[in-house]
Amino acid sequence: MNHIRVWGTEEVPLTECDNRILAQDLSASHDVPPFNRSPYDGFAINSKDTADASETQPVKLHVLETIGAGHVAANKVKSGTAIRIMTGAQIPDGADAVIMLELVKEMDESGKSFIEIKRTVKSNDNISFQGEDTKEGTKLAEAGTRITPGLIAVLATFGHHTVSVFKKPVVGILSTGTELLDVNEPLQPGKIRNSNAYMVAAQAKAMGAAVNLYQHREDDLDSLYENITECLKESDILITTGGVSVGDYDYLPAIYEKLGAEVLFNKIAMRPGSVTTVAVHKGKWLFGLSGNPSACFVGCELFVRPVVLSSMKVKKPHCKAVKAVLGADFPKPNPFTRFVRAVLTEEFDGNVVTPAGLDKSGSVSSLLAANSLIVLPGGTRGWEKGSEVGVLSWNGEGSEWPWDSPLFFKSSATKTAVKQQ
Amino acid sequence: MNHIRVWGTEEVPLTECDNRILAQDLSASHDVPPFNRSPYDGFAINSKDTADASETQPVKLHVLETIGAGHVAANKVKSGTAIRIMTGAQIPDGADAVIMLELVKEMDESGKSFIEIKRTVKSNDNISFQGEDTKEGTKLAEAGTRITPGLIAVLATFGHHTVSVFKKPVVGILSTGTELLDVNEPLQPGKIRNSNAYMVAAQAKAMGAAVNLYQHREDDLDSLYENITECLKESDILITTGGVSVGDYDYLPAIYEKLGAEVLFNKIAMRPGSVTTVAVHKGKWLFGLSGNPSACFVGCELFVRPVVLSSMKVKKPHCKAVKAVLGADFPKPNPFTRFVRAVLTEEFDGNVVTPAGLDKSGSVSSLLAANSLIVLPGGTRGWEKGSEVGVLSWNGEGSEWPWDSPLFFKSSATKTAVKQQ
Numbered sequence: 141m142n143h144i145r146v147w148g149t150e151e152v153p154l155t156e157c158d159n160r161i162l163a164q165d166l167s168a169s170h171d172v173p174p175f176n177r178s179p180y181d182g183f184a185i186n187s188k189d190t191a192d193a194s195e196t197q198p199v200k201l202h203v204l205e206t207i208g209a210g211h212v213a214a215n216k217v218k219s220g221t222a223i224r225i226m227t228g229a230q231i232p233d234g235a236d237a238v239i240m241l242e243l244v245k246e247m248d249e250s251g252k253s254f255i256e257i258k259r260t261v262k263s264n265d266n267i268s269f270q271g272e273d274t275k276e277g278t279k280l281a282e283a284g285t286r287i288t289p290g291l292i293a294v295l296a297t298f299g300h301h302t303v304s305v306f307k308k309p310v311v312g313i314l315s316t317g318t319e320l321l322d323v324n325e326p327l328q329p330g331k332i333r334n335s336n337a338y339m340v341a342a343q344a345k346a347m348g349a350a351v352n353l354y355q356h357r358e359d360d361l362d363s364l365y366e367n368i369t370e371c372l373k374e375s376d377i378l379i380t381t382g383g384v385s386v387g388d389y390d391y392l393p394a395i396y397e398k399l400g401a402e403v404l405f406n407k408i409a410m411r412p413g414s415v416t417t418v419a420v421h422k423g424k425w426l427f428g429l430s431g432n433p434s435a436c437f438v439g440c441e442l443f444v445r446p447v448v449l450s451s452m453k454v455k456k457p458h459c460k461a462v463k464a465v466l467g468a469d470f471p472k473p474n475p476f477t478r479f480v481r482a483v484l485t486e487e488f489d490g491n492v493v494t495p496a497g498l499d500k501s502g503s504v505s506s507l508l509a510a511n512s513l514i515v516l517p518g519g520t521r522g523w524e525k526g527s528e529v530g531v532l533s534w535n536g537e538g539s540e541w542p543w544d545s546p547l548f549f550k551s552s553a554t555k556t557a558v559k560q561q
Numbered sequence: 562m563n564h565i566r567v568w569g570t571e572e573v574p575l576t577e578c579d580n581r582i583l584a585q586d587l588s589a590s591h592d593v594p595p596f597n598r599s600p601y602d603g604f605a606i607n608s609k610d611t612a613d614a615s616e617t618q619p620v621k622l623h624v625l626e627t628i629g630a631g632h633v634a635a636n637k638v639k640s641g642t643a644i645r646i647m648t649g650a651q652i653p654d655g656a657d658a659v660i661m662l663e664l665v666k667e668m669d670e671s672g673k674s675f676i677e678i679k680r681t682v683k684s685n686d687n688i689s690f691q692g693e694d695t696k697e698g699t700k701l702a703e704a705g706t707r708i709t710p711g712l713i714a715v716l717a718t719f720g721h722h723t724v725s726v727f728k729k730p731v732v733g734i735l736s737t738g739t740e741l742l743d744v745n746e747p748l749q750p751g752k753i754r755n756s757n758a759y760m761v762a763a764q765a766k767a768m769g770a771a772v773n774l775y776q777h778r779e780d781d782l783d784s785l786y787e788n789i790t791e792c793l794k795e796s797d798i799l800i801t802t803g804g805v806s807v808g809d810y811d812y813l814p815a816i817y818e819k820l821g822a823e824v825l826f827n828k829i830a831m832r833p834g835s836v837t838t839v840a841v842h843k844g845k846w847l848f849g850l851s852g853n854p855s856a857c858f859v860g861c862e863l864f865v866r867p868v869v870l871s872s873m874k875v876k877k878p879h880c881k882a883v884k885a886v887l888g889a890d891f892p893k894p895n896p897f898t899r900f901v902r903a904v905l906t907e908e909f910d911g912n913v914v915t916p917a918g919l920d921k922s923g924s925v926s927s928l929l930a931a932n933s934l935i936v937l938p939g940g941t942r943g944w945e946k947g948s949e950v951g952v953l954s955w956n957g958e959g960s961e962w963p964w965d966s967p968l969f970f971k972s973s974a975t976k977t978a979v980k981q982q
Contacts, residue, residue: 299744
């Protein structure tokens, strides 16, 4: 996270800023409402005129005019007069209260309009006061806030027809592997279709990145080096899938070395995704994810997500940590911390989480239903249905790191050690 | 919900189907993996050759060739031979097991390659079997499923370079009100900028609709009737904001009547949003939402959302119902059920919900932080900090209706009555 940088900002039209990340602090440039207004359909009056009004002694006021929302009264309200006023219209000068339409009796006399009021009205009754919602100068949102429909309403209110947002990091995606076919090719012996690139592209887009999806490449050191050099020119973050292990054709480690990239880590004590490599090079990021679909998916959510989101100053850039009750036995122990693709169900009374299909790193089908990862700290024991477990979710707002629960860590000692790094 | 209709389906490229709703059932068109393959870098062998192998009596096998992923062996594995095989490569004929690279000793003799194995290997060891992830014909997803990155991986695996998705309902949005300025206009006395249209547009887009955002219109019966008739031609669903109450310039009820639209309801015992009107006309929908921003927002989430999502066969089209602990007192009682804009925080140990700012229907600022609605059934009592309350959230997966908890209803009798409608 020490290598995080902001890629820049840009102005986009208000109608296209949905889900982007605000790059400016936002303050109220005027009061809301900007003037005293009527919250009801009724009559703007001077409350003193009603001081002696009662059932038996109604007060009669001359109605000078009617104003709808958006119109301003031509007259002032003087003693003995009223102005018919609709919801949202500005309170006329001289009026200090509004009485609702259904509480008066309207009448015409000699072509003039009058109302009768049979109760006293207090000063300030039924007025929405200037600034009662928001005072001018109030801080409303800060840079790093995701733009929601509610924030769009506020931006519109204050006249922002364009909005300053952080540039989307450009994520290049290059799958490697001689076994890969394109999605529109028929199956061939020994080959499988490239699914990782499309999946990672969708993950990166969901995080808020722009995506360059490159044609997949065969495992060839020289041509891969050329490809990666070219792709890196067009990308802020380059994700490769495959080629990161120790096999004869796993060329990524050699390519990182040839590039002179600074490898931050290239082995992680986790399953799946242990061969994930992350490097930085001239201010850009290189993520070497596993070619196994599930390992690739997990690596992207755990390591790419915080880089994409932090580069737009999002304050909770990591997967969301929640607690859930394990909905199925998970007897297989593992010395390494596991991230099990899972279905997290927000039941009305709490969260339940169940492993999603086959827990193998090569599994595609487990990704279909998965909306979360069960985190099972490494150790010698399995886990029983009903246990409380930590779960990471990539939907909705994220979390800060380290995740604030020992459920995610082997022991509190381990957690402390991680925190101190 | 009896008036729901599907607006059609369309084929979109795999790279553009993110977050769309699948319009076809999806089955596995082949086994995954499509062939037996190696999950590790190692040697494909005939396990019988290792029956007597031990530390003291290693077995020596002639290595015929090396195959990387995507390549098919030119040779068969016969007794006494092995094929060096990389992760993902197809198991050669004659081999029934793989031994990992690090468990053998490799050696060259007279230009030929050999390995020594010092342990017995069982048949089927280290083979990812054809179909072990997914068998051909397995049902994977059905129409109405939202397309996630994981589903995109599955679509790619099975060669779907285009995907059949439900057409986005076209939502037209027309704000009415003489008080409205456009977002790029300076404030004028008695006027406010149009924020509802931009907000509702963002809400509809987030639900998965396409949006036609129309220029706001003044309160004028004849021209509004013309506008609405024109907008309705281009829209499946037309949302108007404002003009639904009983004031002198609230023309929507008259316009619905003139259109001959079937008004489904036009008053709701709720706050805010009591004046919401919903009508159907020639297979299209008309939503007359309040001009008050918060009432407008709530009406859109409660009433427009299920129509948009159900028209794409989404199975949980309503706001998500969850339980939360009230994080602040809410002493004001109300005879009507209230939907209070709120901030729902998924704490690690459970949900906490707090009212977001000013609880008035005209409030814009309360929408800024709100990510949910606290539902407070009507009655004579207020609510204390620490109470359990029902909360509706528009993020993530939705719920079915009626919401499955008495927290949302006045009493179980009321709930039953609602269910029977």
